[in-house]
Amino acid sequence: MFLVQLDVTVVNVALPHIGADLHTDLAGLQWVVDSYTIVLAACLLAAGVVGDRLGHRTIAVAGLALFGASSLLCGLAPGIGWLVAARAVQGLAAASLLPSTLAIVTRAFPERAEQARALGIWAGVSALALPTGPVLGGLLVTLAGWRAVFLINLPVVVAAVVLTLRRVSRDEPDRERRLDPLGVATAALALTALTSCAIALGRLGRLGLSAWTAAAALAAVVAAAALAWWERRAPEPMFPPSLLSRTGFAGANAVAAAMNFVGIGMVFVVTLYLQGVRHHTALSAGAMLLPLFLPLALCAPFTGRLVARAGPRPPMIAGLALGAAGAAWLLLVSPGSPYGVLVPALLGLGLGMGLLTASVVAAALRAGPPSRPGLSSGVNNTARQAGGALGVAVLGAVVQDPSEPLRFTAGLHWAGALSALLWLAAIVVTLRAVPGAEEAGAAG
The missing domain is CATH 1.10.287 (Helix Hairpins)
Known part of the structure; x- marks a missing residue:
């Protein structure tokens, strides 16, 4: 999981070096990022369904092998076309891994309390990739060149395949289910x-x-x-329409999409503010985002234990409220604001995401069909991936060009207000759709 998320962020630091070495323009560099992102988002749902049919350990091992092979191709790429194609294959491998990791967790820990704790660890590991990517990427590029960003995946993949085969029990393929x-x-x-x-x-x-x-x-x-x-x-x-009639399932995934719309979108626009308006370096801006990233990573395991005791609804409501407050705090930010003014907004968003991630995933998996964890995890991952992509698009369009500080900051205020309202609406959805601990216990 860490490996998949890491490759979303780690490559950004290497882009200038890739462009210089492979003699490509901005459009080529954008496709290095987009080919991975588009294929990942496009194949998540299908990968979860195929995992239910063929077995999730099988798909996970195949995905790891493909991820390793495509990482090697990326590291050996002689030109930009080769690199873009290899990144697309890497996105396909990542798509096969994400739903399988969740499905394996739900099968390994069928009891709800221990499953919630395991999902907290899963979410925490995922979140650690966000701050690690730029730092590790910068270190690898400095010491060994841009190709090391991809080649470093190979020993990790080998270790993961060996451990998966040894430690993860095999789930039998569902031969009666047709694709x-x-x-x-x-x-x-x-x-x-x-x-x-x-x-x-x-x-x-x-x-x-x-x-x-x-x-x-x-x-x-x-x-x-x-x-x-x-x-x-x-x-x-593949996607039974009756799933949409499951209020808990539809509601949890709607909240998951809103979570990433705001969370990923806000990381994007705040980074633009720090670098484009305040003129900090990429490394300095990355360090300034730690009040957002660290609570997200550190809270997730705690959230898993909280979900185990109280169910997913309380941490979802608390996370949405904290995140809405953090987004609303952006209304106080001006072009010349000191960094301290921004910190409460970052902390609110980070704590909100930290409380939300594991609890939203747990709520979606609990409400989905028990016999089809791959489908449930595929839908949830797809909702989050699509929400994040739309958040970057919409909030990026709202803030406009950071080279015009006054206009950009006015747009940042609108983005903060929109994000706060969206998460407040998500609280209403959570109260109506996600059962409390007593209701969940009665239903079980």
Whole structure:
């Protein structure tokens, strides 16, 4: 899990060196990032369903092997086209790993209390990748060059494969369950178009609507409609429409999407503020974000224990309230504000995400079909990935260009207000959809 999340952030530090060595422009460098992100988002749901059919340990080991092979190809890339293609394969491998890690945790710890504690550790490990990526990437690039950013994955992959084969019990394939190829393909197309549209909006929001953005948005709508039509008629649908009638499942995943919309979107716009408005270096800005990243990583295991005792609803409500307060605090930030003014906003968002991540995942998995943990984890990972991509796009468009400090800060105020309102609305969804400890106990 750490490895997958790390490769989202670690490559950013290496981009200038990649561009100089492979003689590519900004568009080529953007595709180094986007090819991984788009394929990861597009294949998460399908990977969870395939894991339910073929066995999650099998998919995890295959995903690790593919991740290692694609990392080697990235490290040996002679040109930008090779690197972009290898990063796309790496995204496919990452997509197969994310739902499998969650499904393995739920099978290894079937009892709710111990499962919640395990999910807290899972979320904490994931969160550690956010602050580690830029630091580790900078160190590797400085000491060994940009190729080391990818080659460092190889020994980790080997160790993970050995430990998975030795320590994770094998889950038998469900040979009676048939795959839904048309549903898988349509879902992948819809998610590819949605993520591409979000990325395009984030980069072109200042320049107006482009033909590419409009085409991606139209493709996403058409593919989503086709998926909904087919899944109602498929003999064994990949995504049973009845899942949406599960209030707890739909509500938990809606909150998960809102969580990443604000959390990932705010990391993006605050980084722009620190570097574009306050003119801090990348390393200095990364260090200044520690009040957000560290609570997120440190709170997650504690949240797992809290969910084990009280259920997911109390920490979800507390996290959303703290995060909404942190987002609202951004209304006090000005172009010349000292760093201390920003710290309460970062702490509120970090504590909020720390309380939310493990509890939202636990709520979604509890409300999903017990026999299909891969589907439940795939939907949850997809909701979070899509929410984060849209958050970067929408909030990035709201704040505008950091080279105009007054306009950017006014946009930051709007982004903070929008984020606070969204998380307050998520509290209402949580109260209505996520059962409390007593209700969950009665239902069990």
